[in-house]
Amino acid sequence: MQPLLKISGLMKSFGGVNATDDVNLEVKKQELHAIIGPNGAGKTTLISQLCGTLKPDAGTIEFEGRNITTIPAYKRAGLGITRSFQITSLLLAMPVLNNVALAVQARDSHSFRFIRAAHKISRIRDAALAALEQVGLQNRASDNTATLSHGEHRQLEIAVALASNAQLMLLDEPMAGLGPNESEKMIELLRELKGTHTILLIEHDMDAVFALADRISVLVYGKIIATGTPDEIRSNDAVRHAYLGEE
Amino acid sequence: MGTMSRKSLVTLFVLAALAILPPIFLWAGNAFYLDLATRLVILAIAAVSLNLILGYGGMASFGHAAFIGIGAYAVGIPAYHNTYGEFDLVASYNGMFQIFLAVGITAVFALITGVICLRTKGVYFIMITMAFAQMVFFMFVSLEVYGGDDGLVIDTRSEFPLINLDNPLHLYFLSFGSLVAAMLIVRTITRSQFGMVLQGSMGNDERLVSLGYNTFAYKLTAYVISGAMCGYAGALLGNFTTFISPEMMGWTRSGELMFMVILGGAGSTIGPVIGSALFVLVEELFSSYTIYWHLPFGIMLLAVVLFLRRGLLGVISGSGKNEGH
Ligand SMILES: Nc1ncnc2c1ncn2[C@@H]1O[C@H](COP(=O)(O)OP(=O)(O)O)[C@@H](O)[C@H]1O
Numbered sequence: 001m002q003p004l005l006k007i008s009g010l011m012k013s014f015g016g017v018n019a020t021d022d023v024n025l026e027v028k029k030q031e032l033h034a035i036i037g038p039n040g041a042g043k044t045t046l047i048s049q050l051c052g053t054l055k056p057d058a059g060t061i062e063f064e065g066r067n068i069t070t071i072p073a074y075k076r077a078g079l080g081i082t083r084s085f086q087i088t089s090l091l092l093a094m095p096v097l098n099n100v101a102l103a104v105q106a107r108d109s110h111s112f113r114f115i116r117a118a119h120k121i122s123r124i125r126d127a128a129l130a131a132l133e134q135v136g137l138q139n140r141a142s143d144n145t146a147t148l149s150h151g152e153h154r155q156l157e158i159a160v161a162l163a164s165n166a167q168l169m170l171l172d173e174p175m176a177g178l179g180p181n182e183s184e185k186m187i188e189l190l191r192e193l194k195g196t197h198t199i200l201l202i203e204h205d206m207d208a209v210f211a212l213a214d215r216i217s218v219l220v221y222g223k224i225i226a227t228g229t230p231d232e233i234r235s236n237d238a239v240r241h242a243y244l245g246e247e
Numbered sequence: 248m249g250t251m252s253r254k255s256l257v258t259l260f261v262l263a264a265l266a267i268l269p270p271i272f273l274w275a276g277n278a279f280y281l282d283l284a285t286r287l288v289i290l291a292i293a294a295v296s297l298n299l300i301l302g303y304g305g306m307a308s309f310g311h312a313a314f315i316g317i318g319a320y321a322v323g324i325p326a327y328h329n330t331y332g333e334f335d336l337v338a339s340y341n342g343m344f345q346i347f348l349a350v351g352i353t354a355v356f357a358l359i360t361g362v363i364c365l366r367t368k369g370v371y372f373i374m375i376t377m378a379f380a381q382m383v384f385f386m387f388v389s390l391e392v393y394g395g396d397d398g399l400v401i402d403t404r405s406e407f408p409l410i411n412l413d414n415p416l417h418l419y420f421l422s423f424g425s426l427v428a429a430m431l432i433v434r435t436i437t438r439s440q441f442g443m444v445l446q447g448s449m450g451n452d453e454r455l456v457s458l459g460y461n462t463f464a465y466k467l468t469a470y471v472i473s474g475a476m477c478g479y480a481g482a483l484l485g486n487f488t489t490f491i492s493p494e495m496m497g498w499t500r501s502g503e504l505m506f507m508v509i510l511g512g513a514g515s516t517i518g519p520v521i522g523s524a525l526f527v528l529v530e531e532l533f534s535s536y537t538i539y540w541h542l543p544f545g546i547m548l549l550a551v552v553l554f555l556r557r558g559l560l561g562v563i564s565g566s567g568k569n570e571g572h
């Protein structure tokens with residue numbers, strides 16, 4: 001079966017730093033593929049190239065067999081790629097619902113609609129509320145986004161990704177900064193999403209990664225040093241040496 | 248909800264005062280206050296237009312006076328040629344035609360400059376919008392036919408069916424009606440799906456792009472609407488002052504407009520109107536005491552900007568937060 005996402009020979013450097021160094025990676029339909037690697041390994045840089053906000057120096061990115069390497073970021077969302085941000089980048093000045101509603105609205109071919117009040121369009125409202133319900137934030141819909149806790153912000157990031165109805169979700173450390181309880185909730189949430197979405201998950205939390213991932217790739221200094229099932233990765237010598245910190 | 252209705256109350260109060268007081272002043276034999284109100288209301292339209300991009304889109308244009316100037320010359324130049332001949336293509340006293348010119352030319356000017364300005368963000372955006380405005384300023388200074396920097400007297404105001412702009416009350420109510428219309432337009436746009444995208448891109452442009460919005464196109468559209476609306480205000484201002492000069496589009500006027508929006512409250516429908524009212528009243532008060540009224544005014548401007556520092560910075564950083572790609 002043709003992979004949903006295929007990355008070949010991807011390169012990106014900042015000055016002298018090779019943040020992405022000849023990355024080859026395939027993500028199959030319906031799989032949860034995790035990328036682990038130490039801080040500064042180039043995980044966020046990889047995501048940014050996949051969603052188009054960063055231009056690679058070389059290499060190709062194919063989505064559903066189509067070369068999307070040079071397609072602008074805003075068009076990739078329309079093809080079915082969505083991302084969440086490692087550093088929460090929600091619209092803090094807007095109500096929670098609007099953050100999600102904007103993702104729903106983005107599914108339309110355009111939003112050059114000037115007359116009707118957006119909050120009165122029930123099609124958008126209902127879909128946004130449904131996404132909020134899925135992450136457990138339905139009671140916070142009309143609250144100001146700035147008033148939510150960090151954990152709720154992470155949940156809202158997922159709701160936004162959900163609402164955009166993408167096939168491929170690029171999730172950049174959704175568990176960053178969460179306490180044990182909140183992490184547990186997030187793992188549950190991601191487990192639910194697993195059945196319905198293809199997910200490229202970047203995560204630091206090893207428990208979460210080994211519990212959720214179908215396959216794992218290990219990124220070190222911009223290079224993928226291993227790809228395999230959780231068991232294979234656990235027993236891979238190079239990985240244990242370079243990353244898992246065991247002798 | 249509580250604050251919402253309080254805001255609408257203030258809006259109603261301000262609009263009611265603007266509808267009732269000026270004619271009363273006139274009938275009480277104090278035509279001067281009607282003049283003041285007309286100036287206020289016209290400047291308020293310009294401020295409302297700036298607020299669309301500044302308060303809802305995070306675009307701090309420091310060149311909006313250029314739209315006022317172009318709008319005013321779009322009345323002055325056709326009137327001039329209708330009186331003194333030549334350039335038959337535009338020569339006309341017809342108000343509809345002049346307003347069509349004012350709105351059309353400012354929209355095109357906004358489209359062309361917007362394509363360039365909106366590639367930049369933050370302080371660079373402020374500077375490049377100002378640079379374009381200065382270009383227009385010097386263009387009119389060099390146009391000797393229309394008086395150069397001495398300006399041009401409009402000897403015949405725009406002609407409309409039914410209304411006569413030589414009647415101060417007609418001019419006032421045309422301007423006041425236009426202000427209400429401008430407020431309604433901005434209010435409707437900002438609540439629409441388009442408005443959501445515009446405000447979203449002010450909050451976090453990269454987020455909106457990764458959701459699938461070509462935010463550049465949305466911001467450019469808002470910029471064009473704002474510029475055209477401001478051009479309309481300029482056409483009214485030309486009819487009000489009956490004298491136009493490049494000074495109308497100096498960078499100080501752009502700064503004053505920004506001041507009105509920020510002082511009154513960016514991102515609200517009535518804010519810029521309150522800001523304009525305050526500006527016109529303060530200007531009147533100071534300038535009647537001293538010919539050096541710009542000095543105390545400048546100090547006040549500074550104080551307000553410092554006092555509302557976060558507001559100003561918030562606007563600027565809202566548009567400058569994300570790196571380009
Ligand atoms: N915009 C940038 N400019 C310069 N260097 C960058 C930039 N973004 C990332 N880097 C560098 O690239 C490397 C990878 O960063 P990043 O992708 O954020 O790592 P990770 O997400 O795995 O922690 C780091 O050395 C980082 O300093």
Ligand SMILES: [Mg+2]
Pocket residue numbers: 043044045086
């Ligand atoms: Mg990162």
